[in-house]
Amino acid sequence: MKIATIELYEVTLPYSGGVYQLSGGREYRHFDAVIVRVEADDGTEGWGESTPFGGTYIAAHARGARAGVEEIAPHLLGRDPRQTDRIYDAMDEVLVGHNHAKAAIDAACWDLFGKSVNRPVCExxxxxxxxxxxxxxxxxxxxxxxxxxxxxxxxxxxxxxxxxxxxxxxxxxxxxxxxxxxxxxxxxxxxxxxxxxxxxxxxxxxxxxxxxxxxxxxxxxxxxxxxxxxxxxxxxxxxxxxxxxxxxxxxxxxxxxxxxxxxxxxxxxxxxxxxxxxxxxxxxxxxxxxxxxxxxxxxxxxxxxxxxxxxxxxxxxxxxxxxxxxxxxxxxxxxxxxxxxxxxxxxxxxxxxxxxxxxxxxxxxxxxxxxxxx
Structure with a gap:
């Protein structure tokens, strides 16, 4: 099994409570999600999401996650998505840090892995x-x-x-x-x-x-x-x-x-x-x-x-x-x-x-x- 396609989506998620307030006067009304679809050469697909809590929570923001996926994705084509540790090694070799960008791809690989063996991810x-x-x-x-x-x-x-x-x-x-x-x-x-x-x-x-x-x-x-x-x-x-x-x-x-x-x-x-x-x-x-x-x-x-x-x-x-x-x-x-x-x-x-x-x-x-x- 090989990764044949990776797709990147951007979605705005409105906050259900109107305005979310954190310490230091930080406020959030919506969150920008980065969603990734990974498809294998046999048609099996997996999905993952990374939604940073704005740009003032930790050193992570949605456009940064998108840029990180853009850096990483071409280097994962042809690799086995079920080898999750090896996929992560490959991501680390391409991009240092930027956990929020790697998270969506990683979750998508686990979802695909589970579907490929007909087992829930928790197992x-x-x-x-x-x-x-x-x-x-x-x-x-x-x-x-x-x-x-x-x-x-x-x-x-x-x-x-x-x-x-x-x-x-x-x-x-x-x-x-x-x-x-x-x-x-x-x-x-x-x-x-x-x-x-x-x-x-x-x-x-x-x-x-x-x-x-x-x-x-x-x-x-x-x-x-x-x-x-x-x-x-x-x-x-x-x-x-x-x-x-x-x-x-x-x-x-x-x-x-x-x-x-x-x-x-x-x-x-x-x-x-x-x-x-x-x-x-x-x-x-x-x-x-x-x-x-x-x-x-x-x-x-x-x-x-x-x-x-x-x-x-x-x-x-x-x-x-x-x-x-x-x-x-x-x-x-x-x-x-x-x-x-x-x-x-x-x-x-x-x-x-x-x-x-x-x-x-x-x-x-x-x-x-x-x-x-x-």
Whole structure:
């Protein structure tokens, strides 16, 4: 089997909540998706998606992903898409870094691989645990009571995890506002729920400590990505009274190895596009497992194609280490594919269909903006 064709699509995904607000005054109304189709010489096809969270989240943006695919795609023609590690080696030889560009191609190869052997991707990644997974909401920053209402609304839809955004600057309300946001969102906490207070690197050790000291004892949450640098994170780690998980600081395998060596955190947000696709996510999953680090399997954002990859990867994480998965498609309004995971009491399992188990909506994607063929 050889890669015969690679197609590149660009799609705008409107945010379902109107305006998404992050720390530092960052706002998003839509997200630009890069979607890739890989077709083998026997006609088997696979699909993958990379949707960066704007250009101010990490060093990734949609036009950069497109340029990366353009660099890589011609060099993959004629290669066996089922040799996912070798495909990744070939991508690394052509382009250093740029994980978000490689992620879409990598996911498409896994989808194609699964279809070629009539097996779900999760089985190729090590096998599903068979334990239904809780989903996590993404509660953008706002007034405390408004955020509380959004948590209640997501709870009514079956969400057991809630990622609440914090990181107010001093002129916006600072640590006092963030502490009020956390208290409000946890006010109606139900048994079995999991809360993340996610600063997306918007705090420094001083503001983080001030915020934590304003909180009452006994609030059950973890602090995600409090600071933007390793030095700041390690400084806070020495004094922090709650568990810390990292996100933006852990992109490459060596970042995770550094976290483990320095005992810098208790877990990570494993985001597939940020890691560079399912192939590196599989390695990072195993490193976390070896070190006893917890994981929430997510992505920066994404439509149904990205969500399918999240579900398949999440299903392979041991339940004692998996906290939640992100239903990324709930964050956007455009349906790029039909994906029907198994639902049990609000929890999720991957379907038995081969590959990622998706039926792509070609009309929603439009025509490819570029294509390469043997």
């Amino acid at each position: 190729l990644l090590g096998g599903s645990t068979g334990i239904p997974m809780a989903t996590i909401s993404s509660i953008y920053a706002g007034a405390p009571e408004e955020m509380r209402e959004r948590v209640v609304e997501h709870r009514s839809r079956g969400y057991l995890g809630h990622s609440i955004k914090i990181g107010a600057l001093d002129h916006e309300g600072g640590p006092m506002l963030d502490s009020e946001r956390i208290r409000a969102c946890l006010a109606d906490r139900q048994p079995g729920e999991y809360f993340i207070a996610d600063a997306n690197g918007g705090l420094v050790p001083e503001t983080a400590m001030r915020m934590l000291r304003l909180l009452p004892d006994g609030l059950d949450f973890v602090l995600e990505a409090p600071c933007s640098t390793w030095r700041e994170t390690l400084s806070l780690r020495r004094h922090c009274t709650v568990p810390i998980i990292l996100d933006e600081l852990v992109m490459e395998d060596e970042n995770l190895a550094r976290l483990i060596a320095l005992d810098a955190a208790d877990g990570i947000g494993l985001k597939i596009t940020k890691a560079g696709g399912l192939t590196p996510s599989r390695r990072q999953r195993d490193l976390c497992r070896a070190a006893g680090l917890t994981m929430s399997v997510q992505d920066t954002v994404g439509s149904d194609i990205a969500y399918a990859a999240i579900v398949h990867m999440g299903a392979t994480v041991p339940p004692r280490l998996l906290r939640c998965i992100l239903n990324s498609r709930d964050m956007v309004t455009l349906e790029t594919a039909r994906f029907d995971p198994v639902m049990r009491d609000g929890r999720v399992l991957p379907p038995d269909a081969p590959g990622l188990g998706i039926n792509v909506n070609r009309e929603a994607l439009g025509a490819p903006v570029q294509a390469w063929s043997l």
